[in-house]
Amino acid sequence: MTDHNLDLPSDTDARLDRLLEEWVEQRGLTKARTEQLRQAVLAMHELDAATPALAAASLDQGAEWWSSLFTPLLTALSQAATTGYLSVGTGMEAEPDPSVGYRAYMRLA
Amino acid sequence: MVDRTPDGATSGLVRCFNRIYDANHRALHAYFLGRTSDPEAALDLSQEAFLRVWRNVSKLQELTPQRQRYWLYTVAKNLVADLYRGSASQRAARQSVVARLRSGGNHEEGPQAALESRERLEAVDRAMNELPEDLRTALLLQVMGRLSSSQIGEALEVPAGTVRYRIAMARKRLAELLRLDEHLGTKGRT
Numbered sequence: 134m135t136d137h138n139l140d141l142p143s144d145t146d147a148r149l150d151r152l153l154e155e156w157v158e159q160r161g162l163t164k165a166r167t168e169q170l171r172q173a174v175l176a177m178h179e180l181d182a183a184t185p186a187l188a189a190a191s192l193d194q195g196a197e198w199w200s201s202l203f204t205p206l207l208t209a210l211s212q213a214a215t216t217g218y219l220s221v222g223t224g225m226e227a228e229p230d231p232s233v234g235y236r237a238y239m240r241l242a
Numbered sequence: 243m244v245d246r247t248p249d250g251a252t253s254g255l256v257r258c259f260n261r262i263y264d265a266n267h268r269a270l271h272a273y274f275l276g277r278t279s280d281p282e283a284a285l286d287l288s289q290e291a292f293l294r295v296w297r298n299v300s301k302l303q304e305l306t307p308q309r310q311r312y313w314l315y316t317v318a319k320n321l322v323a324d325l326y327r328g329s330a331s332q333r334a335a336r337q338s339v340v341a342r343l344r345s346g347g348n349h350e351e352g353p354q355a356a357l358e359s360r361e362r363l364e365a366v367d368r369a370m371n372e373l374p375e376d377l378r379t380a381l382l383l384q385v386m387g388r389l390s391s392s393q394i395g396e397a398l399e400v401p402a403g404t405v406r407y408r409i410a411m412a413r414k415r416l417a418e419l420l421r422l423d424e425h426l427g428t429k430g431r432t
Contacts, residue, residue: 140414145423149413152420155359156366157386160281162271162288170285171263174292175256 258303259296262310267292269387270318273397276379277322279371287321308396315397369419373412380408381416 141149162170270291274284294317295302302310370378383394391409395402417423 161386
């Protein structure tokens with residue numbers, strides 16, 4: 134060890150060195166902890182990198198999902214307009230004309 | 243964020259990160275331990291600092307090792323400053339990682355030896371806590387971080403002579419606190 138003071142007697146100096154060595158061994162980063170820390174950082178970064186990608190992916194899926202939800206409804210509404218729904222308003226409380234199947238109504242319910 | 247394509251570019255960045263990590267992790271941990279005197283906070287902050295390295299690794303790979311170290315200690319200083327401003331929820335979110343890292347301790351000695359060792363270590367813990375922060379940080383960067391006085395001086399932005407003085411003072415004070423030499427004429431507080 135270098136750069137420390139000249140005031141301590143050599144035996145005190147040596148005892149302090151031994152104590153510090155033991156303390157550093159226990160309180161410092163072991164090899165195992167060093168690797169755990171490295172892996173933790175890399176894993177956290179993987180998580181950071183994955184999050185925006187997942188968000189983007191879910192948006193893409195969301196558009197498809199909304200499309201799959203509304204396309205049949207719009208088709209049904211279009212059919213209703215041409216074939217005789219009495220009313221298709223908020224809450225879908227209107228009864229369908231008997232001549233129109235229950236398909237769109239059931240999907241919403 | 244690291245560009246993950248092509249694979250070769252990413253592995254190059256990982257290699258760069260590993261070089262920076264290997265060169266600095268011990269000293270950086272010592273720095274945080276010196277500044278905070280809190281082993282959990284030191285681990286926590288080390289992780290945070292290296293996460294920032296990883297996020298900026300594509301820029302850092304263009305710097306010299308000396309400039310990388312300067313960048314790292316600038317980040318480290320800011321993290322210490324931020325530590326006490328952090329919210330409880332942010333600290334709690336990191337607890338599991340810190341706990342996992344701390345559980346890596348290895349004590350294979352017998353019960354009596356372990357007890358004696360623990361008492362010695364706790365005495366040093368207390369003595370370290372008694373040291374002024376600037377003395378403790380300089381000492382830990384030397385004994386734990388294995389940096390030279392000039393490297394410590396660069397990290398702390400003080401002259402190497404000041405570093406040597408701080409280390410000498412820290413050792414003298416520790417010897418007093420641990421009653422390593424009765425001739426030092428101290429009361430001892432361990």
